[in-house]
Structure formats: C-alpha cells, structure tokens
Amino acid sequence: MVEITRRDLVATGAAAPVVLSSASFAGAATVPSAAAETTVAPRERLLFDFGWKFAFGHGSDPAKDFGFGMGQGDFAKTGEFAFAKPGFDDSAWRVLDLPHDWAVELPFVKDDDAKGDSQLRSHGYKPLGRRYPETSVGWYRHEFDIAAADLGRRITLECDGAFRDVLVFVNGCFIGRNTNGYAPFRFDLSDFLVYGGKNVIVLRVDASFGDGWFYEGAGVYRHMWLTKTDAVHLGRWESTVRPSLNGNTATLALATVVQNRDRQPAAAKVSWVIRDAAGKTVATAQSEHTVPADGAAEFGASAAIADPQLWSPDAPNLYTATVTVSTGGKARDGEVVTFGVRTAVFEADKGFLLNGKVLKIQGTCNHQDHAGVGAALPDALQRFRLSVLQEMGCNAVRTSHNMPAPEWVEACDRAGVMMLCETRLMNSNPEGMAQLEAMIKRYRNSPSIILWSIGNEEWLLQDKMAEQGVKIAATMVQRCHELDPTRQVTAAVNGDNEKGVSDSLDVIGFNYGEDRPDGFHKRHPQRPVVGSETSSAVSTRGEYTSDPKRNTVNSYDGVVQWGKTPEAWWNFYGTRDWLAGGFAWTGFDYRGEPTPYGWPSISSQFGIVDMCGFPKDYFYYYTAWWRKEPSLHLFPHWNWAGKEGQEISVWVYSNLDAVELLVNGKSLGRQDVPRLGHVQWKAVYAPGAIEARGYKGGKLVLTEKRETTGPAVALRLTADRTAIAADGEDVVLVKVEALDARGRAVPTANDKLAFQVTGAGRLIGVGNGDPNCLESDKQPARSLFNGLAQIIVQSTKQSGSIRIGALALDGKLKPGALVVRTKAAKPRPSV
Numbered sequence: 001m002v003e004i005t006r007r008d009l010v011a012t013g014a015a016a017p018v019v020l021s022s023a024s025f026a027g028a029a030t031v032p033s034a035a036a037e038t039t040v041a042p043r044e045r046l047l048f049d050f051g052w053k054f055a056f057g058h059g060s061d062p063a064k065d066f067g068f069g070m071g072q073g074d075f076a077k078t079g080e081f082a083f084a085k086p087g088f089d090d091s092a093w094r095v096l097d098l099p100h101d102w103a104v105e106l107p108f109v110k111d112d113d114a115k116g117d118s119q120l121r122s123h124g125y126k127p128l129g130r131r132y133p134e135t136s137v138g139w140y141r142h143e144f145d146i147a148a149a150d151l152g153r154r155i156t157l158e159c160d161g162a163f164r165d166v167l168v169f170v171n172g173c174f175i176g177r178n179t180n181g182y183a184p185f186r187f188d189l190s191d192f193l194v195y196g197g198k199n200v201i202v203l204r205v206d207a208s209f210g211d212g213w214f215y216e217g218a219g220v221y222r223h224m225w226l227t228k229t230d231a232v233h234l235g236r237w238e239s240t241v242r243p244s245l246n247g248n249t250a251t252l253a254l255a256t257v258v259q260n261r262d263r264q265p266a267a268a269k270v271s272w273v274i275r276d277a278a279g280k281t282v283a284t285a286q287s288e289h290t291v292p293a294d295g296a297a298e299f300g301a302s303a304a305i306a307d308p309q310l311w312s313p314d315a316p317n318l319y320t321a322t323v324t325v326s327t328g329g330k331a332r333d334g335e336v337v338t339f340g341v342r343t344a345v346f347e348a349d350k351g352f353l354l355n356g357k358v359l360k361i362q363g364t365c366n367h368q369d370h371a372g373v374g375a376a377l378p379d380a381l382q383r384f385r386l387s388v389l390q391e392m393g394c395n396a397v398r399t400s401h402n403m404p405a406p407e408w409v410e411a412c413d414r415a416g417v418m419m420l421c422e423t424r425l426m427n428s429n430p431e432g433m434a435q436l437e438a439m440i441k442r443y444r445n446s447p448s449i450i451l452w453s454i455g456n457e458e459w460l461l462q463d464k465m466a467e468q469g470v471k472i473a474a475t476m477v478q479r480c481h482e483l484d485p486t487r488q489v490t491a492a493v494n495g496d497n498e499k500g501v502s503d504s505l506d507v508i509g510f511n512y513g514e515d516r517p518d519g520f521h522k523r524h525p526q527r528p529v530v531g532s533e534t535s536s537a538v539s540t541r542g543e544y545t546s547d548p549k550r551n552t553v554n555s556y557d558g559v560v561q562w563g564k565t566p567e568a569w570w571n572f573y574g575t576r577d578w579l580a581g582g583f584a585w586t587g588f589d590y591r592g593e594p595t596p597y598g599w600p601s602i603s604s605q606f607g608i609v610d611m612c613g614f615p616k617d618y619f620y621y622y623t624a625w626w627r628k629e630p631s632l633h634l635f636p637h638w639n640w641a642g643k644e645g646q647e648i649s650v651w652v653y654s655n656l657d658a659v660e661l662l663v664n665g666k667s668l669g670r671q672d673v674p675r676l677g678h679v680q681w682k683a684v685y686a687p688g689a690i691e692a693r694g695y696k697g698g699k700l701v702l703t704e705k706r707e708t709t710g711p712a713v714a715l716r717l718t719a720d721r722t723a724i725a726a727d728g729e730d731v732v733l734v735k736v737e738a739l740d741a742r743g744r745a746v747p748t749a750n751d752k753l754a755f756q757v758t759g760a761g762r763l764i765g766v767g768n769g770d771p772n773c774l775e776s777d778k779q780p781a782r783s784l785f786n787g788l789a790q791i792i793v794q795s796t797k798q799s800g801s802i803r804i805g806a807l808a809l810d811g812k813l814k815p816g817a818l819v820v821r822t823k824a825a826k827p828r829p830s831v
C-alpha cells in the first residue's frame, strides 16, 4: 500500500458543488464524427462495427472454446475452422456493436487467492488473466456479403486496436494474429472471400495477458473497417505531407507510395490537391512513374502555400491534401490527408517553441477508459474528454502509455491540443519496432503531435541493463527519425537520465523527482528537458478528509509519496525558462492501478477530474494558473451538519490579486494570492454560507458562494448537448444532480437512482466518479456520489427524440427527465 501525505483536517464526508458549466462542453458539439481518414473513389472504407455476434470462449478448456485447440488438425490444412464457416450455430451468441469492451461488463471480484498475481488489481478487480479463463477469451463472429463485382479488388480488414491477442479467421481459413492491445492491425482478405456470396469472419480475442499495469479493457474496443481498393492503390499510411516554413510561405514536401497488384506495369500519375479549411484549393502538384507489376514505387512532389494559416492551440487551422493515383486518366485510388502548418521544437535553453514562440506545455497524461464504457469509447466521448481537459487550460496530452485511438488524435488536431504520442512496448524486437512504426506512420501528418515517446520507465534499461538500453533506444530513435524527420523523440524516464535509455534521446523526459532536472540541466545545458510525467496528486471528488477506512483522499493536498501537488510541481516546471513544461499524472481518473488504496477501490485517484469527467478541486488550481481569464474557486462545500462550532479549512484557488472570505456575512480578512499559489483560512462552521470575493487592481472581479443546502427533494438532469446525430454512434452525456427545495445542488447527496431511456437512443453506461463504487457500469441504475452521477446514451439510426429519466429508488425525490433530439444524419458507410 502506498503511503499518502495527510493533513489533520476537521471536515468529514461530503462534497463540493463542482459542476461542469455549459462552456465545458464547447467544442464537443459540432465536430463531425467522421474520423480523419477520408477516401477517394473507387476506394471504399466501410465501418465494420455493427451487428456482431459475441460469446465467451475459454482460456484453458477447448470444449468450452468452440472446439478451438481440440485435436491437432485445424491448423494442418487450410480452411478447416468450422466456427468460421456458414452453418455454424451462433444463435446463442449475443448481438452487439463495436467498439466493445467486455471487461467493463464483468462484475468486480475480490479474490484473496490472487495475491502475487497483480493482474486482477491492475485491471481494477475485473476477472481477466490466466486465473480467470471463463472471462478472458471473447469470440466475435459476423456473416457478411461481398458483391460479385468486388472480384479483383483488394479487400482488407482493418482494426484500430483490440485487446489483446487476436486470431482472425475467414471462411474457415486462419488469416493472421495480432499480439498487442494498442496498435492497429490489418489483413488482406481478398484471396479468402466468396464473391457474390456469404462470408464469415471470426475473431478470437484473448485477454489473458496484459500489456501494461493499468486497466486495459478486453475485446475489440476500437473501430473495425473493411476497406476495398483497386489493384492499383496507395500504400497504407504512406502519404505524407511535410510542411516547412520559409518566411510567409509553407513549402510542402509531398510523398506517397503506389502499389500495383496487377500483372502489368502501371503508368501511374499521382496528384495532390491542397485545400484550406474552407475547402478552397491553395496548391496542386503531381508526379508520374511506372509502377512495376506486382510492385511498388515511391512518388514525390512539392507544393507551396502562400501566407499559410498556422496551426496552434489558439487557432487549430487544418489543411487537407487529396492524394489521387490514376492510370490512363482514370482514378484508381485516393485518400484525404489532414495536416497543419506549424513548427514545433524543443530547445535546451528556451523549453518548447511552437511556430517560433515559447509555449509552456500545460499537459496531462491520460489512460483511455471512461466511466460506463471502459476502453470502448464512442468518438463523441473522446471529444468530450478533451473538452473537459481544455476547460482547465490543459494544452497538451500524453498518450500514456500506448498508441492512442485515431479519434483521440483527430480530436486533438481539431481542438488545438498538443500531443506527446507514446508507444507501448519499449523494445527493438520485431514486435516493438512494428508497434513503433504503426504509430508513427499512422499519425505523422497530425499537427497536434509535437513529440514521440519510445517508452516509459524502463527500470532495467535505465540502470542494470543500461548497456542494452543505449542500443535499444538508439535503434528506436533512429527509426523514428527515418519515418518522421520532422519531430524530436523522447522517453519518459524515472531514474537516471544520464545513462542507458536517455543517451540517444533528442529531448530528455523526466518522470517525477522534481529535484533532478536542475542538476541535469547544469551538467547538460545543451539537452532539452520536458516533464514527461509529474504530480501524481490524489484526491477523491467532494471529500475533504483522508480516511483509509473509507478509501478517501482529501481534496486539499492529497499526493503519493513520490508525487507533488499541482501547486508544488507547477511552481517548479512553470518557473524555469529552460523547462518545456510537463504532463501531470493524470487528467482523468482511470480504472485499475488503484492508488492510494486497494480493494474496494477499483480505480486510481490520480485524476484531476474523476472517471466521469466531473472536476475535483485540483481542477481549479489549473484553471487559475493555466488559463488567462480571471478565475476563482472556493471550497469545500458548506454542508457540515454535526460539525457546528468546529474549524473547517477553507481554500481558494484564484489568479486574482487578493481574495476576501466571508463566513455567514462576516469577513475573515483579505489575503494576497501568491503567484502560482492559493489562499486559505480556518473558518468555524455554522450553517449558512461562505463567500469568496476576488479583487484585481483593487476592484471586485469575481465572487463565489457555497451555501448550506437543505435536504435533496428533486433530481435534475443536464445534457452536454441538446441534439445529437441519429447515426447509431453519437452519444449524449447526462449529468444527474440532486436539488434541495430551493433548487440548489446538494453536494452530499448519495441517493440510489434508477434510469430509463426511451425513444431513439439506448443507455450504454453509467458512472458516478466514486473510486470505491462496485455498482455495475451497465445497469440503468447508479447511486449519486457526492451529488453527481453520469448517464451515457447513444443514438440509434432513427431520428426523433430520446427521453432520459431518473428517479430515486426510495421514491423520496421528485424524478428528473430531459429530452434530447436526434437529428437525421447520414450514417458512415458500413458493412
């Protein structure tokens, strides 16, 4: 068990009335749901998410694993796998849509025999791993038609990521295997398909092994695609657009690869049409070559954009390059590459410079799961999560510790959030290099990515195996440079940055140990430094005491042994010019790695916001010092029945000059706010109100009040958007609160609720941000936790309206309801 710093605070239980303002959701609403990959005819990219059949197999008993592994014959001859042929009885299998994470559907398990097997705990007490064979293998099956006219095209299965060990079978044939949980994989199915008939695809997904030490989900938790291309087509992730700025002109180095699966050479022309965000063509280029039969050829050209609109967090301007390959004047294949024009460089004495100007990285590290849905995030939820982080002034995210989903990168490109993009496996073996290559090739056109990371905290490679660490890192860094000469490379190192892994890095990444960068900088003044991982502060939303019996951490200054409060780490990274800034661990709470407590904690408490995205008080430290607008946040709440006459610590985060605190109308004095700090008082509790008044230049600028509320009498539902797309994918996030008779949110309400969703939507998950809550994420019911709960509702493909209702199980609260419209939307082309 990790020890945490505790302060002897008087308060117990309870909550802060922290709610997202409507501004929190700005930017989440309007971005179209199409992922960045857009195609040009005749290429088709069909979403392969809908109507899968699913069943659990078994990790050790072939009889319960659809006969897989029974006898030796199935791999011996091609085409023998009966479960992947028409006629196999899957009538008992459940129907579902992807993305799907079965781990989040499982009950929480306390298994005292699992000591020594850290998997259960790492996965937030979800029974995955070799000890739980019944729930660690999932089978996905789909029957689909392929038109006779598709004969001669290349038909490829593409999956953006699945957890973890995936075997793919089509029409009885074994096709291939993928053995990691984060990199996309693809298989050319063309030879195995029945043209003009029924086809069967089966994926056996085995989550018995983990890739990390945190919750990773299980199953096909990202999108699946079926791509159809002409025999002459562009190579996968080979189209690159590399802008460089010379004065007022951006020169674009354009490149791609054309593959020719025909028996004749192809005299091919590649053309590039560059458009600005308004769709206006700003440049064109072309290149011609003969591509050998059954071969490939590289194509390149250059183009220029006069007076380009640069990409930055303030103005995330994007351009597109439509890349088309044609032969004999006829388009054979094409794709649209989204890119931005910007420069991004880390320097030893200036930190980080975007477009030539110093910009401090105000970053957060994040895992990829959310309340209710685990790792299977609908695209709209990715955008929602990013908008929450942006709301607190976060301008960069680190994809700790794995290759991200395309929609997370796309959301960053569009919203203007920078990204430190990290691969999972730090290893120069074939698997490690394949993961690294997939990441760089897939995302190298994205302007949000400012730095690659080849790994995180490789204890041995930094120390006892430093000699190998030097070599492994050098091989990986060199490959990064080959695939992407425009970006620098780092690794997140906790320990010695002067040997092993760090040797060949362009940018030195420090995890924790805030006393170390100063000495390092003195000894190595020529090496750029970033805080790849910092803070590890912990807090429980709405709690103000650290209580190991209740597994709560106070919201004032909770932090793990090796960590720092937001105030402490930012006072270090925010005040040294040569430091690029850093990435706090973590933006969102995440399942698994329960810290600082074990069972019944099923998640970490590192988040600046909880698993639903509801802000904890630390959020407002960042709003004060990461955003420019005047800000003021007063806490705790003022519902302390039973504590009358006792002292309560009252804190204010603000970027104003001075703050005055009033308790029940009486001033406790005005205090100057230290730069990058906070102010605090001890106030004697009596029901009523506390009020903070913030001054700038002697003028009253902001006030905030916390009032003692009455008991909860009603429920209120608030949606992040009033209308969503009727495309079967979009989601609305509904916040549920309890109100007192005067309509004030009750920060201590913990009522048990039930939900009902009717009309053109379905409930896909619920949460409340409580790290110790063992209630199901999938049932239409949830307790409020310190005043809040979240319902996630997905549209169907019918336009109309969704009615979402909530009631208290004991019938004591007036039910709440709201209606969300679903607007007719063209669903993405799908299988």
Ligand code: GAL
Pocket (backbone or CB within 6 Å): 401, 456, 457, 494, 511, 533, 536, 560, 585, 593
């Ligand atoms: C770091 C690690 C993270 C997380 C964190 C908790 O050492 O990189 O993944 O475990 O500690 O503080």
